[in-house]
Amino acid sequence: MTDLADRVRDIVADHAALEGPLLPILHAVQAEWGHVPEAAVPVIAEALNLSRAEVYGVVTFYHDFRERPAGQHVLKLCRAEACQAQGGAGIAKLAQARLGIGWHETTPDGRVTLEPVYCLGLCACGPSAMVGDQVIGRMDREKLETLIEGLRA
Numbered sequence: 001m002t003d004l005a006d007r008v009r010d011i012v013a014d015h016a017a018l019e020g021p022l023l024p025i026l027h028a029v030q031a032e033w034g035h036v037p038e039a040a041v042p043v044i045a046e047a048l049n050l051s052r053a054e055v056y057g058v059v060t061f062y063h064d065f066r067e068r069p070a071g072q073h074v075l076k077l078c079r080a081e082a083c084q085a086q087g088g089a090g091i092a093k094l095a096q097a098r099l100g101i102g103w104h105e106t107t108p109d110g111r112v113t114l115e116p117v118y119c120l121g122l123c124a125c126g127p128s129a130m131v132g133d134q135v136i137g138r139m140d141r142e143k144l145e146t147l148i149e150g151l152r153a
């Protein structure tokens with residue numbers, strides 16, 4: 001019995017009384033390890049009497065769950081309507097080109113993970129972005145270039 005399996009069983013036990021415990025369990029597992037480790041899937045499946053495929057299906061369906069640890073910085077770009085109407089698509093394209101990665105991917109040096117997000121509550125100041133806890137409005141090409149440069153430094 002591994003430490004990881006023991007800890008996952010504890011997490012499952014903590015949520016066992018909930019109706020529909022799978023999502024809260026997966027969130028708790030991700031909060032602990034920063035992603036949902038592959039080895040946690042069979043432990044959760046067994047504890048909830050589900051198949052591994054069912055648990056894995058939920059992990060891969062919801063983009064909030066990571067199968068691998070995120071990079072050192074997570075850059076989120078708003079893909080919701082108001083930001084798209086203010087040039088969000090061009091900003092996203094530029095970010096992907098500069099980082100050389102797509103959505104949900106991490107640069108090979110492990111510095112930056114790029115994630116889409118659907119509204120950061122800053123719609124009037126779009127396009128919006130977020131790095132860590134910091135929300136950034138009125139993103140433009142120049143600001144993005146500077147931001148990415150800083151994240152990769």
Ligand code: FES
Nearest residue numbers: 078083120122123
């Ligand atoms: Fe982008 Fe609301 S639509 S912050």
